[in-house]
Amino acid sequence: MRSLIAAAVFALLLLPSTAGLAQSGKTREAWFSLVPNKEQKVGIKSGPITIETVRIRNWPDADDFQDAEKDLNETHTMWLEFTYSNRDEVRDYKCLYVVTVPGPDGAVAGQNDRKATLDKGKLHDTNKVSLKMKTRYYKKLKSFRVTFDIWPD
Numbered sequence: 001m002r003s004l005i006a007a008a009v010f011a012l013l014l015l016p017s018t019a020g021l022a023q024s025g026k027t028r029e030a031w032f033s034l035v036p037n038k039e040q041k042v043g044i045k046s047g048p049i050t051i052e053t054v055r056i057r058n059w060p061d062a063d064d065f066q067d068a069e070k071d072l073n074e075t076h077t078m079w080l081e082f083t084y085s086n087r088d089e090v091r092d093y094k095c096l097y098v099v100t101v102p103g104p105d106g107a108v109a110g111q112n113d114r115k116a117t118l119d120k121g122k123l124h125d126t127n128k129v130s131l132k133m134k135t136r137y138y139k140k141l142k143s144f145r146v147t148f149d150i151w152p153d
Contacts (some may be wrong), residue, residue, distance in 0.1 A: 028148045034079075034101065034141050046150040048088040049118055051095070054146065055081045057128075060135050068135035077132040080146075085123045092153040093118040097129045101137070101144040109137045110144075117153065 028044045031125060036059030044051040057079040060068075068074040086093055096115045103109030110133030131144075 005132050007119045010024075015092050023094075025114075026051065026150050027098055027151075029145060030148070031143050031145050034138070034144050042058050042082070042146075044148050044150075046148075048086060049093050049095070050085045051151050052083040052085060052124070054083075061137050064135050065139070072134070072136065074135045074139065075132050075134040077130050078138075080129045080131060082122055082126060082129070084118050085125070086120055087123075088120045089121040090118050094151055095127065096147075096149040097127070098147040098149075099129055099131050099144060100147075101133060101141055103133075103137060103141065108140055118150070 022153055028046070030042060030044065030052055031060060032040050032042075034056070036056050039053050039055045042051045058076075059078060060076045064074075064076050064136075068076075080099055082097065084095070094115055095118055096113060098113040099111065101110040110131050112129060112131045114127070114129045115127075116127040118127070130149045
């Protein structure tokens with residue numbers, strides 16, 4: 001029963017950020033490993049747009065983890081760097097990235113979103129999304145979810 005309640009709470013927490021995603025009809029979702037500095041293939045395609053890879057930058061260092069042992073509320077911000085290509089030479093596109101890290105007991109450990117431009121004619125360019133969560137979670141959690149919504153600008 002507790003796991004059912006936790007799942008319902010987790011779903012409700014996702015609603016405010018993702019409610020507008022269905023507007024374009026091009027929403028995609030993917031799960032990735034929560035590991036530092038490892039390029040992971042995304043492979044999301046929408047028309048001339050390809051979201052190619054994601055890489056976590058600014059992983060906590062040993063001092064950050066040591067600080068978190070003394071303060072359970074210590075937080076750290078990492079950056080998710082997405083590589084994209086826009087093969088349309090005339091039109092920019094937009095992408096709404098919604099990043100969610102499920103935490104222990106079904107709660108959300110970290111969540112953020114960003115609407116970014118996918119510049120026309122750019123190949124292998126990058127967009128970044130910041131994500132802040134408690135430092136002690138970085139070693140414990142294994143995965144994160146990204147929802148992508150892509151549309152012409």
